[in-house]
Amino acid sequence: MKREIIVMRGIETRFGTKVVHEDVNLTIYEGEIYGLLGGSGSGKTTLLREMIMLLRPSKGFVKVLGYDLSRITRAEAQKLRSEWGVLFQFGALFTSLTVAENIAVWLREYTDLSEDTIRKIILSKLDMVGLSPDVGKLYPSELSGGMIKRAALARALVMDPKLLFLDEPTSGLDPVSAEAFDDLVTDLRELLGLTIVMVTHDIDTIFNVVDRMAILGDRHVVAEGSLKEILQTDHPFIRQFFGGNRAKARIKVMEMEA
Numbered sequence: 001m002k003r004e005i006i007v008m009r010g011i012e013t014r015f016g017t018k019v020v021h022e023d024v025n026l027t028i029y030e031g032e033i034y035g036l037l038g039g040s041g042s043g044k045t046t047l048l049r050e051m052i053m054l055l056r057p058s059k060g061f062v063k064v065l066g067y068d069l070s071r072i073t074r075a076e077a078q079k080l081r082s083e084w085g086v087l088f089q090f091g092a093l094f095t096s097l098t099v100a101e102n103i104a105v106w107l108r109e110y111t112d113l114s115e116d117t118i119r120k121i122i123l124s125k126l127d128m129v130g131l132s133p134d135v136g137k138l139y140p141s142e143l144s145g146g147m148i149k150r151a152a153l154a155r156a157l158v159m160d161p162k163l164l165f166l167d168e169p170t171s172g173l174d175p176v177s178a179e180a181f182d183d184l185v186t187d188l189r190e191l192l193g194l195t196i197v198m199v200t201h202d203i204d205t206i207f208n209v210v211d212r213m214a215i216l217g218d219r220h221v222v223a224e225g226s227l228k229e230i231l232q233t234d235h236p237f238i239r240q241f242f243g244g245n246r247a248k249a250r251i252k253v254m255e256m257e258a
């Protein structure tokens with residue numbers, strides 16, 4: 001049986017009187033690319049923040065890599081944080097630092113590695129995300145959108161995590177760069193044996209790279225499973241989300257290939 005990497009049970013999230021999640025349940029298994037989908041404001045990013053200890057749910061149970069987040073010690077929390085990488089939707093890089101300095105931030109903060117070793121790690125991470133060594137010298141303002149995402153991904157991978165969180169990784173990218181980024185994410189999953197959790201709206205990403213997903217709606221997970229399973233679920237949000245021309249065309253191709 002596959003190992004459970006993230007388990008959420010009975011999650012309730014309140015901000016004052018506003019209830020964002022009510023009895024949310026989901027399970028993410030080792031090695032999968034798992035999508036968090038849902039309408040704007042349905043609480044996808046909030047759920048992701050609860051997985052990475054930036055926010056505590058008002059009620060419920062979150063287990064990540066075997067740790068119950070509500071009972072974790074400070075030392076365990078620090079260890080756990082080094083086992084995942086996060087690519088946030090905005091503010092992916094520190095603008096006053098070069099790409100190389102951005103990638104090295106956590107190494108300089110949390111390790112005693114020599115500058116020579118840090119330089120080698122920076123070069124290997126740049127290579128891993130398809131950026132040339134020269135890009136390390138550039139500042140974020142000198143990069144294209146696609147390069148910024150790749151550099152931020154290199155930084156997220158710097159501690160060799162087994163778990164990667166991506167918040168809207170292809171937002172703001174043109175279709176060609178978005179597809180290239182999706183391919184990179186899939187390749188890295190294979191190469192590094194990653195489990196990946198991503199918040200996404202991108203229909204192409206959902207069809208091309210996501211293995212299983214949770215659809216958030218009405219404060220609950222309205223469906224969880226593979227795309228095929230999701231498409232068999234009759235729910236207004238699912239009909240609406242997959243009802244556009246782009247999704248319809250992709251479904252047709254999928255059916256023809258089956």
Ligand SMILES: Nc1ncnc2c1ncn2[C@@H]1O[C@H](COP(=O)(O)OP(=O)(O)OP(=O)(O)O)[C@@H](O)[C@H]1O
Pocket residue numbers: 015020038039040041042043044045046047
């Ligand atoms: N710190 C906070 N304080 C108060 N309300 C918050 C806070 N964080 C999130 N919310 C509210 O919770 C709801 C869910 O927000 P969240 O950002 O998780 O949604 P989302 O599904 O990721 O949306 P989007 O697709 O638009 O990014 C929103 O109504 C938001 O205003």
